[in-house]
Amino acid sequence: MSKNVGIVIVSHSADVARGTAMMVEQMVGREVPLGWCGGDPDGGLGTNVEAIMAAIDKAWSEKGVAILVDLGGAETNSEMAIEMLPEPRRSRVVVCNAPVVEGAVMAATEAASGATLDAVRRTAEELTPA
Amino acid sequence: MMIDQSMRKRLFETVANRVIASADELTDLDRAIGDGDHGTNMRRGFEAVLAAADELSAKSFGDSLKGVGTTLVMKVGGASGPLYGTLFLSLGKSLADDVSSEQVAEALAAAIEAVKARGKSDVGQKTMLDVFHPVLAVLREGGEELPARLKAAARRAAQNTIPMRAIRGRASFLGERSIGHMDPGARSSALIVDAVADVMEGRA
Numbered sequence: 001m002s003k004n005v006g007i008v009i010v011s012h013s014a015d016v017a018r019g020t021a022m023m024v025e026q027m028v029g030r031e032v033p034l035g036w037c038g039g040d041p042d043g044g045l046g047t048n049v050e051a052i053m054a055a056i057d058k059a060w061s062e063k064g065v066a067i068l069v070d071l072g073g074a075e076t077n078s079e080m081a082i083e084m085l086p087e088p089r090r091s092r093v094v095v096c097n098a099p100v101v102e103g104a105v106m107a108a109t110e111a112a113s114g115a116t117l118d119a120v121r122r123t124a125e126e127l128t129p130a
Numbered sequence: 131m132m133i134d135q136s137m138r139k140r141l142f143e144t145v146a147n148r149v150i151a152s153a154d155e156l157t158d159l160d161r162a163i164g165d166g167d168h169g170t171n172m173r174r175g176f177e178a179v180l181a182a183a184d185e186l187s188a189k190s191f192g193d194s195l196k197g198v199g200t201t202l203v204m205k206v207g208g209a210s211g212p213l214y215g216t217l218f219l220s221l222g223k224s225l226a227d228d229v230s231s232e233q234v235a236e237a238l239a240a241a242i243e244a245v246k247a248r249g250k251s252d253v254g255q256k257t258m259l260d261v262f263h264p265v266l267a268v269l270r271e272g273g274e275e276l277p278a279r280l281k282a283a284a285r286r287a288a289q290n291t292i293p294m295r296a297i298r299g300r301a302s303f304l305g306e307r308s309i310g311h312m313d314p315g316a317r318s319s320a321l322i323v324d325a326v327a328d329v330m331e332g333r334a
Contacts, residue, residue: 040207042174046167048207071165072299073209076248080203080212 005111005120006033006059008067009104010052010074012045014038020068020101028108035059047074052081056093064092064117068104068124092117098124132228138187138194141326144334146176146183148325149318159314163301167208168314175206175214191229195222209299210315213249213258220244231276235269242266249298256294256301256308261287261319277327284323291316 007024011017017038024034035055040046052067059065067082069075075095082093094117096103103124110123133141149156150173157169178201179186186197199218203211220241225233242262246252253263264287268279289312296308299315328334 040167040171040174041205042207044167044170044207045165046171046207049203049211073211076209076212077207079248080215084203 002031002033002061003063004032004061004114005063005107005117006035006056006061006065007104007108007111007120008052008055008059008065008078009034009036009100010047010055010067010078011036011038011070011100012047012074013070014043016070016100020104023101024104024108027105028112032108032111033059033061033065034108035065047077049077049081049084052078053084056081056085056089060089062092064094066107066111066117066120066124067093067095068098068100068107069095070100094121096121096124098127102127131230133191133225134227135187137329138191139183140334141329142179142183142186142194142198144329145322145325146180148321149173149176150180152318152321156314156318159312159317162311163296163304163308164314165208165300168210168318171206171208171210172214172318175202175211178202178205191227192222192225195219195225198222209249210318213245213315214318216244216248217241217258217262231269231272235266238262238266238269251298254294255298256291256296256313256316257298258313258315258319260291260294260313261316261323263287265323277330280330281324281327284320284327288312288316288320 009017009020017036021036035058037051037055041048056065067078069078078095107120107124110120153169153173160166160168186194195218199215203215221237224237251257253259261284264283268283291313296302301308
């Protein structure tokens with residue numbers, strides 16, 4: 001189990017999600033647990049609650065998981081996925097209000113320093129204009 | 131009114147078939163102001179409901195509604211999955227097999243609040259809420275020819291989203307340009323209300 005907060009990337013596109021994850025791995029390394037998913041249940045563009053839940057599981061850390069999303073449905077489906085998690089996991093997963101690529105890199109950088117979930121989210125959200 | 135197993139099955143199948151039959155129309159509406167996937171997503175979700183209709187309707191009304199909600203959450207693959215999923219999950223929490231129209235109205239009121247929270251949205255923002263809110267008002271009035279009035283209210287409410295400006299979802303990116311198109315979520319909501327009312331009238 002990692003001592004660092006996990007990062008999950010949720011995009012409408014599997015290619016965007018995978019590409020973002022590759023950037024995070026290259027720039028931050030592998031000490032941050034990472035999960036990603038993209039596409040609807042048939043493999044088209046969209047998001048999928050089941051896949052998001054699996055990505056959270058893959059990136060699971062006792063310190064929690066921060067999710068980065070692209071467009072509306074990714075956010076709504078991520079919030080739904082969080083709600084369907086059993087406690088105590090449910091209260092340790094947050095969706096960051098940040099751009100997906102930059103947010104994922106910034107959040108992972110912060111997570112790699114051993115920061116708390118709250119600090120990871122704040123760092124990602126600094127990218128969003130108030 | 132007693133919602134027994136055969137009634138539950140008829141309800142779920144009628145709603146699912148109605149949505150599936152209108153998938154292309156929903157996609158066309160969504161192409162105008164959204165990302166063009168509403169019909170495809172709703173068809174996938176309701177095909178899964180249709181496939182599970184026997185299994186779902188064997189459960190109590192509340193549990194079967196929750197089952198419909200979970201199916202939509204898992205299968206739709208767009209924002210409409212959690213939104214419709216939340217609607218059905220919330221309805222399932224409070225409805226027993228034997229329900230009065232007052233109980234249905236209160237369950238719908240709670241479900242509307244749950245959808246508002248899920249979508250961080252409110253009435254007047256060119257969404258499905260703009261259909262369910264006026265439908266709730268008619269349901270609360272009760273009285274004669276309720277199914278026909280529910281259908282009329284839903285149809286009118288969907289039409290009323292045409293001049294609205296979207297504030298939530300992909301359509302909000304269009305700003306003023308979202309004006310002049312019917313909201314696809316309002317249309318699918320009206321289809322669902324229409325199907326439920328047909329079952330209430332014994333037409334389906």
